[in-house]
Amino acid sequence: MDTDFVLFVSAAIFSIGAVGFLIRKNPLVMFMSVELMLNSVNLLLVGYSKALASLDGQIFALIIMTVAAAEVVVGLAIILTIFRTRHDLNVDHINVLKG
Amino acid sequence: MFAYSWLILLLPMAGFIGLSWWGNRLPRSGVGLVGCGSIGGAFLVTLVVLADMLLLSPDQRVGNVVTLYPWIASPHFQLDLAVLIDPLSVFMLLVVTGVGFLIHVYSIGYMQDDPEYSRFFAYMNLFIFSMSLLVMAADFFFLIVGWALVGLASYLLIGFWTEKTSAVLAARKAFVMNVIGDVGMVIAAFVVFQYFGTLNYVDVFAKASTTFSPNDDGVLLITLLLLVGAFAKSAQVPLHTWLPDAMEGPTPVSALIHAATMVTAGVYLVARCNSLFMLAPYTMYLVAGVGVFTAIFAGSMALVQFDIKRVIAFSTMSQIGYMFLAVGVGVFSAGMFHLMTHAFFKALLFLGAGSVIHALGGEQDIRKMGGLRHAMPITFWTFLVAALALSGFPLTAGFFSKELIIMESYHAELGNFLFWGLAVLGAGLTGFYTFRLFFYVFMGSSRSPGAHPHESPMVMTGPLLILGSLSLLGGVLGPWAHEFLSPVFSGVIPLHHEDALLESITVGVALGGIATAVALFMTGKDRLDFAKQMLAPVYDVLIHKYYVDEIYDFFIVKPVKAVGAFMEERAEKDGIDFAVDQVGAQVREVSRGISIWQSGSVRLYAMNMVAGLVTILLFVIFL
Numbered sequence: 001m002d003t004d005f006v007l008f009v010s011a012a013i014f015s016i017g018a019v020g021f022l023i024r025k026n027p028l029v030m031f032m033s034v035e036l037m038l039n040s041v042n043l044l045l046v047g048y049s050k051a052l053a054s055l056d057g058q059i060f061a062l063i064i065m066t067v068a069a070a071e072v073v074v075g076l077a078i079i080l081t082i083f084r085t086r087h088d089l090n091v092d093h094i095n096v097l098k099g
Numbered sequence: 100m101f102a103y104s105w106l107i108l109l110l111p112m113a114g115f116i117g118l119s120w121w122g123n124r125l126p127r128s129g130v131g132l133v134g135c136g137s138i139g140g141a142f143l144v145t146l147v148v149l150a151d152m153l154l155l156s157p158d159q160r161v162g163n164v165v166t167l168y169p170w171i172a173s174p175h176f177q178l179d180l181a182v183l184i185d186p187l188s189v190f191m192l193l194v195v196t197g198v199g200f201l202i203h204v205y206s207i208g209y210m211q212d213d214p215e216y217s218r219f220f221a222y223m224n225l226f227i228f229s230m231s232l233l234v235m236a237a238d239f240f241f242l243i244v245g246w247a248l249v250g251l252a253s254y255l256l257i258g259f260w261t262e263k264t265s266a267v268l269a270a271r272k273a274f275v276m277n278v279i280g281d282v283g284m285v286i287a288a289f290v291v292f293q294y295f296g297t298l299n300y301v302d303v304f305a306k307a308s309t310t311f312s313p314n315d316d317g318v319l320l321i322t323l324l325l326l327v328g329a330f331a332k333s334a335q336v337p338l339h340t341w342l343p344d345a346m347e348g349p350t351p352v353s354a355l356i357h358a359a360t361m362v363t364a365g366v367y368l369v370a371r372c373n374s375l376f377m378l379a380p381y382t383m384y385l386v387a388g389v390g391v392f393t394a395i396f397a398g399s400m401a402l403v404q405f406d407i408k409r410v411i412a413f414s415t416m417s418q419i420g421y422m423f424l425a426v427g428v429g430v431f432s433a434g435m436f437h438l439m440t441h442a443f444f445k446a447l448l449f450l451g452a453g454s455v456i457h458a459l460g461g462e463q464d465i466r467k468m469g470g471l472r473h474a475m476p477i478t479f480w481t482f483l484v485a486a487l488a489l490s491g492f493p494l495t496a497g498f499f500s501k502e503l504i505i506m507e508s509y510h511a512e513l514g515n516f517l518f519w520g521l522a523v524l525g526a527g528l529t530g531f532y533t534f535r536l537f538f539y540v541f542m543g544s545s546r547s548p549g550a551h552p553h554e555s556p557m558v559m560t561g562p563l564l565i566l567g568s569l570s571l572l573g574g575v576l577g578p579w580a581h582e583f584l585s586p587v588f589s590g591v592i593p594l595h596h597e598d599a600l601l602e603s604i605t606v607g608v609a610l611g612g613i614a615t616a617v618a619l620f621m622t623g624k625d626r627l628d629f630a631k632q633m634l635a636p637v638y639d640v641l642i643h644k645y646y647v648d649e650i651y652d653f654f655i656v657k658p659v660k661a662v663g664a665f666m667e668e669r670a671e672k673d674g675i676d677f678a679v680d681q682v683g684a685q686v687r688e689v690s691r692g693i694s695i696w697q698s699g700s701v702r703l704y705a706m707n708m709v710a711g712l713v714t715i716l717l718f719v720i721f722l
Contacts, residue, residue, distance in 0.1 A: 018709055021705055022702060022705055022706055022709065025702075030701075091700075091701045091702055092700060092702065094699075094701065095698065095699030095700050095701075096699060097697075097699045098697055098698050098699030098700075
């Protein structure tokens with residue numbers, strides 16, 4: 001498979017994720033967008049790993065997945081708690097930490 | 100030899116530390132026991148030192164320095180932790196620890212109802228420690244340490260009743276006045292070091308006569324600076340104003356610090372530095388002149404006061420004036436002898452006054468007393484003895500010491516007729532104000548019918564009786580004191596003068612003072628009123644204490660306060676405070692502008708991040 005193709009797909013997924021993160025108001029969906037961005041990077045790493053015949057990129061991808069899994073656990077717990085206390089998950093309303 | 104004399108310092112120090120740390124946990128009897136026991140122990144050690152010293156021949160008694168270890172040893176400056184045991188310091192220690200012990204015992208009764216019993220005894224022990232250090236010091240350094248520490252103890256004890264505003268103000272005044280003296284002392288020590296390269300008494304006094312010829316600038320400077328300290332500590336004109344106010348403290352404090360011991364430190368200092376002062380006859384004239392002036396100046400103020408303790412306080416200033424007169428005309432042993440007898444009868448007067456105040460529940464105004472001779476027989480008789488001794492009534496202790504001084508003020512080498520005349524005038528004043536006080540308090544009938552005075556308990560009358568016997572019979576110690584002290588004042592040998600005429604005049608004037616008091620206060624109410632009318636302007640000046648406080652207030656206190664107020668307004672508030680406040684205010688303003696970036700909106704943050712990312716990307720790609 002062509003490396004350029006992988007790069008394009010990766011960039012496309014990253015952009016979808018970034019735009020999704022910016023325009024959506026539901027934190028769960030924003031979370032999924034973040035996962036998209038992370039995985040686009042994983043795709044990139046794996047693609048270069050193949051192109052450069054090095055396993056480093058794949059190891060990085062595994063580590064990122066692990067971290068992402070851990071982060072999801074914490075993030076979902078926070079979202080759940082916010083929902084329980086406020087019964088409202090619109091991020092525009094969650095703005096108490098302002099200066 | 101004398102190594103154990105350190106105990107005289109250690110016992111009161113141990114008492115002070117013990118009572119400060121554990122005083123609140125001890126029962127009252129325990130506090131009294133520790134407080135008095137430490138001083139009693141110091142007195143016993145002093146007696147042993149005295150006995151040891153009497154075994155030595157007179158020329159071996161001087162210059163016994165007991166060195167613990169060298170404290171500072173540098174090529175240019177050597178300072179040992181040492182005490183000097185010679186007749187003069189032992190003599191002073193006997194007075195300090197002996198009279199101090201009696202006053203401590205008396206305090207057990209006097210302070211019985213005070214809630215801060217242990218704090219009182221802790222301070223008293225600190226004072227005895229400091230005073231012992233002052234008289235035992237073997238160099239100018241530890242002299243100044245003791246000098247400052249007695250000032251501290253005096254401050255703490257004058258202001259002992261901290262809830263009383265007047266007491267706190269009086270303590271502050273005493274402290275400030277004493278610090279003026281301390282500065283003089285410190286500079287004097289610098290000058291001594293400049294000329295002699297050492298601060299040890301023994302070295303300095305041995306080299307004094309070869310370093311200076313009489314009335315050299317150096318020796319005049321040193322003695323005058325020492326006098327600043329001596330006059331401040333001993334409440335001599337013009338640094339005398341703190342002593343009457345110091346009567347705000349508890350009465351045993353007045354007896355111990357402001358009558359018997361601390362205020363006589365100035366006399367001790369002049370006697371200790373006699374080798375220097377004898378080289379400065381000009382300074383000696385000043386000492387004698389200020390002394391005799393204070394004697395009549397303070398004596399005249401005592402004539403009209405109505406506070407029982409203030410009358411005695413002015414009398415103390417006056418008697419210390421006599422001591423300065425004695426050392427000023429070069430009869431040091433007479434001055435020291437008067438210091439001792441004065442410690443007896445003046446401590447007795449104060450303790451008697453304390454007994455009266457105690458019996459009347461804190462009343463100090465003699466106009467509200469009277470007729471106490473029946474209710475308080477022991478206080479009455481001992482007070483009478485003290486009053487007679489103070490007025491120089493023949494054959495009491497005060498008679499011998501004061502007669503000697505007045506006689507020498509004419510016959511000594513530095514004496515003259517003016518000193519003698521003023522001293523005799525002072526003796527007349529003394530007789531008058533002492534018996535005025537005595538008649539007001541003890542004779543006549545009671546002027547406050549509601550009061551039910553009672554004799555004080557044994558623990559208070561015991562010291563009164565002992566001091567009473569000493570005031571009555573202490574005169575026999577005169578020749579002994581002279582002989583005992585003479586090795587310290589070698590080269591200063593006053594001749595004993597017999598002059599029946601002068602002596603009769605002095606006694607006559609003193610008795611005349613007493614007789615005047617009898618005439619005015621015992622027999623004639625009309626005469627008293629007449630005298631008051633005749634002397635109204637004088638009376639007015641005297642009751643205002645010659646307006647000295649007002650003059651100091653106008654020329655020193657007010658300007659200093661005005662400068663302070665100006666600096667507070669302009670430098671403090673408009674300068675420093677303004678700058679500090681502005682730094683805070685400006686930072687707050689800037690922060691307020693920046694803090695709009697932190698909106699709390701997650702999506703805005705994300706947008707900023709993406710925008711930043713894109714900017715960096717564009718930067719990397721196109722530049």
